[in-house]
Each structure stands twice: as C-alpha cells, then as structure tokens.
Amino acid sequence: MVPLSYYLVLSGILFACGVTGFLIKRNIITIFMSIELMLNGVNLSFVAFAAHWHVLAGQIFVFFVMVVAAAEAAVGLAIIIAVYRTRETLNVDQVNLLKL
Amino acid sequence: MMPLAQIQAIPQGADYIRILPELVLSIFGIVIMVLDPLVDEEKSQKTLGLIGFIGTLAGLASTWYMARQPWGLAFSKTIRVDGFSIFFNYLVIAIAAVVILSSFEYMAVQKIRAGEYYALILFSAVGMTLMSSAIELVLIFIGLEISSISTYILAGFRRNEASSAESSLKYFLLGSFATAFFLYGVALMFGATGSTNIDIISQRLQSSPAEMLVYTSMALMFVGLGFKVAAAPFHVWTPDVYEGAPAPVVGFMSTAPKAAAFAVLLRVVFSINVPGRFWFLWVAAALSMTLGNVGALVQNNVKRLLAYSSIAHAGYLLVAFAMTTPDTSLNGISAAMFYTAAYAAMNVGAFAVVSHLANAGERYVNLEDYEGLGRSSPLLAATLTVFLLSLIGIPMTGGFFAKFYVFSAALRANLIWLTIIGVLNSAVGAYYYLRIIVVMYMRESRKEVPVGPVSLGLALALAITFVATLYLGILPNRVLQVAQHSAHDLLPAASGAAGVAQNPRPTGNTN
Numbered sequence: 001m002v003p004l005s006y007y008l009v010l011s012g013i014l015f016a017c018g019v020t021g022f023l024i025k026r027n028i029i030t031i032f033m034s035i036e037l038m039l040n041g042v043n044l045s046f047v048a049f050a051a052h053w054h055v056l057a058g059q060i061f062v063f064f065v066m067v068v069a070a071a072e073a074a075v076g077l078a079i080i081i082a083v084y085r086t087r088e089t090l091n092v093d094q095v096n097l098l099k100l
Numbered sequence: 101m102m103p104l105a106q107i108q109a110i111p112q113g114a115d116y117i118r119i120l121p122e123l124v125l126s127i128f129g130i131v132i133m134v135l136d137p138l139v140d141e142e143k144s145q146k147t148l149g150l151i152g153f154i155g156t157l158a159g160l161a162s163t164w165y166m167a168r169q170p171w172g173l174a175f176s177k178t179i180r181v182d183g184f185s186i187f188f189n190y191l192v193i194a195i196a197a198v199v200i201l202s203s204f205e206y207m208a209v210q211k212i213r214a215g216e217y218y219a220l221i222l223f224s225a226v227g228m229t230l231m232s233s234a235i236e237l238v239l240i241f242i243g244l245e246i247s248s249i250s251t252y253i254l255a256g257f258r259r260n261e262a263s264s265a266e267s268s269l270k271y272f273l274l275g276s277f278a279t280a281f282f283l284y285g286v287a288l289m290f291g292a293t294g295s296t297n298i299d300i301i302s303q304r305l306q307s308s309p310a311e312m313l314v315y316t317s318m319a320l321m322f323v324g325l326g327f328k329v330a331a332a333p334f335h336v337w338t339p340d341v342y343e344g345a346p347a348p349v350v351g352f353m354s355t356a357p358k359a360a361a362f363a364v365l366l367r368v369v370f371s372i373n374v375p376g377r378f379w380f381l382w383v384a385a386a387l388s389m390t391l392g393n394v395g396a397l398v399q400n401n402v403k404r405l406l407a408y409s410s411i412a413h414a415g416y417l418l419v420a421f422a423m424t425t426p427d428t429s430l431n432g433i434s435a436a437m438f439y440t441a442a443y444a445a446m447n448v449g450a451f452a453v454v455s456h457l458a459n460a461g462e463r464y465v466n467l468e469d470y471e472g473l474g475r476s477s478p479l480l481a482a483t484l485t486v487f488l489l490s491l492i493g494i495p496m497t498g499g500f501f502a503k504f505y506v507f508s509a510a511l512r513a514n515l516i517w518l519t520i521i522g523v524l525n526s527a528v529g530a531y532y533y534l535r536i537i538v539v540m541y542m543r544e545s546r547k548e549v550p551v552g553p554v555s556l557g558l559a560l561a562l563a564i565t566f567v568a569t570l571y572l573g574i575l576p577n578r579v580l581q582v583a584q585h586s587a588h589d590l591l592p593a594a595s596g597a598a599g600v601a602q603n604p605r606p607t608g609n610t611n
Contacts, residue, residue: 008291015284022277031273038280042287049291058290061238065283068245075249076272079256083269086262097263098270098340 007048014041028080028090032073039069111175118174118181118233120162121189122226128155129222136215145207145214149200149557152218156197159225163189177297178236183586187437188232188363192356195444196225199352202452202561206348209460209552210258217257221352224250228360235371237286237296240364244282244328247360248275251353255345261461267344274327274337282324288317298371305372318374322384325368328361330354331418332387335411339395342407347458347465350403351451354410355444362417362440369421370429370590381422382518388415389525396532400467402454405532406447409491412529413443419518420506426591428513433587435505438580442498442572446490449565453484456558457551464549470536472545480554481540483562488533490569493526498572505580 014037021034043062050058080090087095116123132148132155139147163186171181200218207214227247234240252275256268290296292313293304305314327334342350369377392412399405417439423432457473457480458465474481490497493504503526510519554562572579 011287015280018280022273028269028273035273035276035280038277039283042280042283045284045287045291049287049294052291053294055294057296061290061296064238064242068242071249072245072276075252076276079252079265079268079272082256082259082265083262086260086265095266095269097266098343 004048004052008045011041011045011048014038014044017041026091026093028083028092028095031092032076032080036069036073039065114169114172115174115179117166117169118172118179119230120166121159121193121229124162125155125159125193125222125226125229128152128158129219129226131155132215132219132222136219139215141213145212146204148215149204149207149218152222153197153200155218155222156193156200156225159193159222159229160190160197163193173235177299178239179230179233180235181233182589183582184363184366184437184589185229185233187582187586188359188440189229191359191441191444192225192228192232195352195356195359195448196221198448198452198561198564199348199356201557201564202351202448202455203348204557205552205555206346206455206458208555210346210462211460212257212346214257217254220250220254224254224352225356228356231360232363235298235367237289237298237301241279241283241286244279244324244361244364247357248279248328251275251349251357254349255341255353257346257349258462261344263344264346265344267341270337271341271345278324278327278334280324281320281327285317285320285322285324288313288320292317298367302372305374314374315376318368318372318377319380321368322365322380325361325365326384329358329365329414329417330388330411331384331414332391332411333384335388335391335414338411339399339404339407342410343401343404347403347451347455347462350406351448351455354406354451355440355447358410358414359440359444362436365421366433366436366590370433373591375424378422378424381418382515385415385418385422385518386521388412388418389522390415393525393528393532397528399532401465402467402470402536403465405467405536406450406454409529409533410447412525413439413447413491415525416503416506416522417443419510419515419522422515422518423509423513425513428509429591430584430587431505431509431512433590434580434583435502435509437583437586438505438572438576439502441579441583442490442502442569445498445565445568445572446487449562449569450484450487450491452558452561452565453480453487456480456554457549459550459552467536467539468546469549470539471543471549472540473549473551474541476545476549477551480551483566485537485540486566486569488537490573492530492533496570496573498569498576500573501576501580502572 018034018038025031046058046061167186173180224247227243230243252272255271256265258264293301330338392408396405396408420432420436423429490499493499507519
C-alpha cells in the first residue's frame with residue numbers, strides 16, 4: 001500500500017506547480033489553468049486524508065470542489081472574453097489600465 | 101478508527117427555518133432571473149430592482165423570524181444559528197438592501213440593462229449569510245465561492261469599459277488564487293483532525309497538542325480570508341479592482357464580503373483557538389494599517405483613495421483579532437463586530453455619494469471634480485462630509501466608537517505597541533479624508549461638473565446610511581450589547597465564559 005505521505009507530497013507538488021504557473025505565466029488562460037491545477041492538488045490531499053481517517057466526507061468534498069471549480073470556470077471564461085473584447089489581448093502585461 | 105459522520109437522513113422543518121434568509125434571497129434572485137427577459141427593456145431596471153429590494157426586505161424579515169425561533173444546529177450540524185450569525189445576517193442583507201437602493205439611479209445613468217445585476221447582489225448575499233452561519237469549513241468554502249463568483253461578475257458590469265473588465269479579471273484571478281489557498285488550508289485541517297466541523301476541530305485540538313499541520317493550515321486559511329478582507333500583505337488587488345468596478349458595487353464589495361469574511365475569520369480564529377496566531381495577526385494588522393494609510397495619501401482618484409482606506413480599516417479591525425485570553429477575546433470579538441457594522445454604514449454611504457457624482461461613464465471620480473461641491477450641492481457635500489468624518493473617527497459618528505472599542509480592547513489586552521501604531525495611523529488617515537472635505541468646501545470649481553438631481557432611491561439609501569452612522573455614534577450601546585452577547589456564542593464552552601459574563605464596558609462616552 002502506498003503510504004499517505006506520498007500522496008501528500010504529490011498534492012503539495014501539484015499545488016506548488018499551480019502557484020508557480022500563476023506567478024510566472026503571462027497568458028490569462030494559462031494562469032487560469034494554473035488555478036485549476038492548485039484546486040486539483042487540494043482534491044488529491046482531500047482524498048488521501050479521507051482514506052487515512054476512513055471518513056467518507058473527504059471524498060464527498062472533492063465533488064463539491066469540482067462543482068465550484070466548474071462554476072468558477074464558466075464565469076472566468078466569460079470575464080476573459082469580456083477582457084479580450086475590450087483589449088484584444090490575452091497577455092496580462094498588456095492588461096494594465098489600472099495602476100498606481 | 102473514526103466513526104462515520106452521523107448523517108441525519110431527512111432534514112427537519114426546523115432545519116429549513118434556520119436557512120430561511122438564504123432560501124428567501126435565492127428565491128427572489130431566481131424570480132428576477134426568470135423575469136429579466138420578460139420585462140420590457142426600458143422598464144426592466146426599475147421593476148427588477150424593486151423586486152430585488154423587496155427580496156432584501158423579505159430577507160431581513162425572515163432573519164427576524166429565524167431569530168425568534170429556537171436557535172441551534174441544522175443540516176447535519178453544518179449550520180449554526182446563534183446571535184453571532186444573526187448579527188451578520190442582518191448586516192449583510194441590510195447592506196445589500198441599501199446598495200440596491202443606491203443602484204437604481206446609477207444603472208439608469210450608466211445605461212446598463214440591469215436585470216441580473218440585482219439577482220447577483222441577492223445571490224452574493226446568500227453566499228455571505230451562509231458564510232456567517234456555517235460551522236463547517238467546506239460549507240464556508242462554498243459560501244465564499246457563491247459570494248465571490250457573484251462579485252466577480254458584478255465588478256465587471258460595465259463590460260464595455262476596458263477598465264471594468266480588467267478590474268473584474270484581476271479580482272477573479274487573484275480571488276480564485278486566494279480561495280485555492282483557503283481550500284488547501286481546509287484540506288490540511290481535515291488531515292490534522294479528521295473533521296471539517298469547527299466545533300469538532302476545536303474539541304480535538306484541545307485534547308491533543310497542535311502539530312505543524314495545524315499551523316500550516318491556519319496560515320493557508322488566513323491567506324484566503326486575508327485576501328477577502330483586503331488585509332496586507334494580500335491587499336494589492338484592492339485599489340485596482342475598486343477603481344475599475346462600478347461605484348455602487350464597490351460600496352457593496354468593500355463592506356458585505358468583508359463583513360462575511362471577518363465573520364468567518366472570527367469563527368475560525370476564536371473557535372479553533374490555535375496558539376501562536378498572535379504575531380501573525382499582529383503583523384498583518386500593523387502592516388494593513390500602515391500600508392493602507394500611506395498608500396491613500398498620494399491618491400487622486402476618490403475610488404482608489406477609498407480603496408486604500410478600506411485596507412487601513414481592515415487593519416484596525418485585525419487589531420481586535422490579536423487577543424489571546426478568553427477574557428480579552430470577548431472584548432475583541434464584540435469590538436470587531438461593532439466595527440464591521442459601523443464601517444458598513446459609513447462606507448456604503450460614501451460610495452453612494454461617489455456613485456452619484458461619478459456620472460455617465462464614471463467620468464468624475466477624481467479629487468478635482470469635487471471642487472466647489474460644498475457650494476453647488478451643499479446637501480450632498482454635507483452628507484459625504486459626515487461619512488468622511490466617521491471614517492476618520494470623529495466623536496458623534498459610528499467610526500469613533502468603532503475605533504474606540506477596538507483600541508480600548510487592545511489596550512486592555514496589553515497590546516500597547518499595536519495601539520500606538522493604530523492611533524498614529526488614524527492621525528495619518530485624517531489627512532487624506534480631510535483633503536476631500538477641504539477640496540469640497542474651500543476650493544472654487546475650475547471646470548464644469550454636472551451634478552444631477554438625487555433620485556428617491558439614492559436619497560433613501562443616503563438617509564439610511566446617514567442615520568445608521570449617527571446612530572452608532574450617538575447611541576452605540578444597543579448594537580454593542582448585541583455584539584457582546586453574541587461574542588459568547590463564539591468561544592469554545594470549555595474556556596470558561598461564565599467568569600466574563602459581566603463584561604465591563606467603557607461608560608460615560610455616550611454623550
């Protein structure tokens with residue numbers, strides 16, 4: 001049986017990949033995908049902990065997170081389209097009207 | 101092995117009463133969405149806005165009804181109705197009501213076809229009331245997302261303006277980034293304790309010493325909530341988003357989601373009661389106060405200025421969180437609750453004035469557009485002045501007692517340095533608020549700034565916030581007593597709330 005810590009390390013790595021992607025990528029869609037990666041990292045640790053504690057609830061939470069992520073994706077893509085219509089770019093460096 | 105979570109098979113009638121405000125608000129939201137395509141385009145704003153307003157009134161009434169029914173747990177112990185959640189239910193729904201009132205005119209001036217606007221405000225309020233009454237971390241996450249997703253859309257409502265779309269995008273990207281951190285914190289807390297129920301977590305943590313996992317989880321949750329309340333160092337999004345978003349929406353999202361996030365933070369911080377949180381909150385409070393106030397000094401755009409001011413106010417509020425003993429915690433919780441109420445009243449009012457002056461396309465939001473306002477529209481200028489004085493914390497206004505209670509709670513908890521930083525910051529803050537007042541009254545206007553007549557809805561919104569600001573400043577006792585009573589609901593029972601039932605309150609200040 002694979003020990004719990006393997007799963008946790010993997011979920012940590014996924015989350016860290018997401019954070020790194022969010023910080024260094026410049027394309028809005030890629031940044032958005034990085035957030036999804038972070039959420040999936042969290043999902044993995046939920047499932048791993050659920051198996052560890054023998055509590056079913058942890059697995060149920062993953063479904064909730066997936067639903068929320070889908071809702072977020074729907075709204076997020078709509079916002080991205082609105083930005084693209086007004087700015088005609090998907091590079092975050094060029095979406096810079098509001099600055100100090 | 102842990103037993104499986106006990107699941108109540110069928111929700112009882114009482115369960116539904118305990119989420120009655122949420123149900124009522126959602127129903128009204130759905131009704132608006134359904135009616136939106138059916139109503140004539142010209143009329144849709146007024147009619148649907150009115151339905152939205154009635155929805156919030158019904159929400160307030162159902163909160164009142166819920167408060168009179170026996171309090172307690174609902175839906176397999178995921179929701180708890182207590183004095184604390186009722187306080188925040190009232191607050192959030194009242195903010196939604198006032199914002200809807202102040203939006204009628206704005207929407208007509210900006211020519212936004214606005215059916216779903218009102219529905220989104222209601223849905224957002226549903227998420228926030230859910231956040232304040234949930235005692236289950238995953239439910240809190242869902243409430244947080246319901247409110248956030250609605251607010252992301254609201255921020256981009258002037259979608260043909262590049263600045264509004266950009267504000268929405270920034271809010272969305274950074275907001276989901278932060279909620280991912282919150283969720284990771286929830287997952288780790290689940291891992292550390294085997295539960296996501298705040299009550300069970302607090303019991304388990306009392307019986308066994310906190311391990312590294314718990315600290316990490318608290319830190320991650322604080323990142324997520326700190327973002328929502330715009331506390332430093334997670335505040336960078338605030339000025340940009342507030343500048344681009346429609347003014348009434350800013351009034352909404354600078355108060356209601358903040359109040360709800362502070363409610364969650366209060367529950368998480370004080371119910372779970374993790375040791376070692378002290379310096380964390382200390383630093384966040386000091387940083388938010390300083391960065392907010394210093395940032396506001398150089399702003400020329402009034403919305404941006406108020407954005408920095410809202411960061412500073414989040415800092416003052418966080419001072420109340422740095423309490424550690426049960427005795428001082430009670431003071432801190434009630435002071436924080438009073439502060440959210442007072443801040444909501446004055447900030448929604450200030451943004452209502454800003455949204456009126458902004459005019460079509462939000463052209464007039466800079467400081468020089470306010471020149472000579474004291475002469476051209478004295479009533480509006482006077483109202484804004486009261487809100488600004490309250491934000492400074494001048495006596496007779498809600499802002500004064502809010503700050504007073506927070507700082508006196510901090511002093512009683514022996515947080516001398518934090519109090520000194522806070523008071524110094526209030527002095528710095530006075531400068532930029534006074535700058536607006538000086539510009540309004542002592543400068544001649546150099547360019548033509550059209551100020552339209554104030555519509556009935558806006559006048560009503562201003563009257564409500566004005567009266568609330570003065571009421572909290574002149575007769576703060578009643579609200580404070582409610583806050584103090586509900587503060588008891590929050591602390592874990594084992595920490596001996598009996599000894600502090602007669603909480604000494606500063607007296608003789610209600611002149």
